[in-house]
Amino acid sequence: QGNRWFSRGGTRVGFYKSTCPRAEFIVQSAVQTAVRANPTIAPGLLRMFFHDCFVNGCDASILLDGASTEKTAGPNAFLRGFEVIDAAKSRLETACPGVVSCADILALAARDSVVLTGGHSWHVPLGRRDGLVSRASDTATLPAFNDPMTVQIQKFADKGLNIQDLVILVGGHTIGTAACALFSYRLYNFNNTNAPDPDINQAFLPQLRALCPNGGNALRRVALDTGSVNSFGNSFYDNLRIGRGVVESDAKLWSDRRTQRFVQGFTGRRSGFKFNAKFGRAMVKMGNIEVKTGRQGEIRRVCTATN
Ligand code: HEM
Numbered sequence: 001q002g003n004r005w006f007s008r009g010g011t012r013v014g015f016y017k018s019t020c021p022r023a024e025f026i027v028q029s030a031v032q033t034a035v036r037a038n039p040t041i042a043p044g045l046l047r048m049f050f051h052d053c054f055v056n057g058c059d060a061s062i063l064l065d066g067a068s069t070e071k072t073a074g075p076n077a078f079l080r081g082f083e084v085i086d087a088a089k090s091r092l093e094t095a096c097p098g099v100v101s102c103a104d105i106l107a108l109a110a111r112d113s114v115v116l117t118g119g120h121s122w123h124v125p126l127g128r129r130d131g132l133v134s135r136a137s138d139t140a141t142l143p144a145f146n147d148p149m150t151v152q153i154q155k156f157a158d159k160g161l162n163i164q165d166l167v168i169l170v171g172g173h174t175i176g177t178a179a180c181a182l183f184s185y186r187l188y189n190f191n192n193t194n195a196p197d198p199d200i201n202q203a204f205l206p207q208l209r210a211l212c213p214n215g216g217n218a219l220r221r222v223a224l225d226t227g228s229v230n231s232f233g234n235s236f237y238d239n240l241r242i243g244r245g246v247v248e249s250d251a252k253l254w255s256d257r258r259t260q261r262f263v264q265g266f267t268g269r270r271s272g273f274k275f276n277a278k279f280g281r282a283m284v285k286m287g288n289i290e291v292k293t294g295r296q297g298e299i300r301r302v303c304t305a306t307n
């Protein structure tokens, strides 16, 4: 594997050590301020990093404003925390102008969000450059909540991630929420059966129905990991095992034999440490998807626009 301070993507831990020594601290303090004021920012930033990396690599393409950029695409509709990245960037431009990429800010903010919600920390390899393009149509590479497992597995494989990485990374759903709009069909009319998804636990079903009444507020948000929405840990997998997955893709992690054995391995009180350690490693791997380094791309002056 080589030195853990370097990674295959050409990124490296401590990249800004001499050019912007306070970079990591500046990002951390911006994220901390925002999460303290609004805890839903932490899952927002974690998800934003995933949605960046899976579309043309971790290059901050998700941050670009414009008529038909990635931001405007359906799967990115509920992303939140953009203003936190902008705040960190503006402080960084004061401290060390033109040095720290928006892509790296996002990678750091995702890590800081996990730590602020109680997860273990990891060293983030840095040195990503910011991309120049962002197209809504490119977001088709993102896994969808109703993709068959074969498609999910393929979409991760296309990014160099295996089935175990998939199960570990989706463990990010240990924090945050989903809108009723994205899973109500499972409660009332699953696959046009006029019946609920049989994978839903019988005791859980009425709870979900109460939170998302048929024809009710589609924007209402429900914890992805019941009982631990703001706390990073392996309880998400315990919930999957007992039929308490909220979105269809999560429930399938247990019902599909290709992923079940990995879910099983992360269940139970004694798996918390293992999950946390593996999550950090998988995030480093995801963070190196198709990264631009060296003279590729640019260092944006503001994260919402190319220079
Ligand atoms: C098979 C892959 C995945 C699918 C299908 C998927 C799908 C979803 C869906 C449908 C939501 C709810 C969105 C909403 O209603 O706002 C969600 C939320 C979330 N996802 Fe994923 N996800 C996947 C993988 C990941 C990964 C790899 C991560 C991070 C490492 C992640 C982190 C999150 C977080 C933190 C939230 C909560 C967002 C919030 O509360 O604002 N997801 N995901």
Ligand SMILES: [Ca+2]
Residues within 6 Å of the ligand: 051, 052, 053, 054, 055, 056, 057, 058, 059, 060, 061, 062
């Ligand atoms: Ca991207």
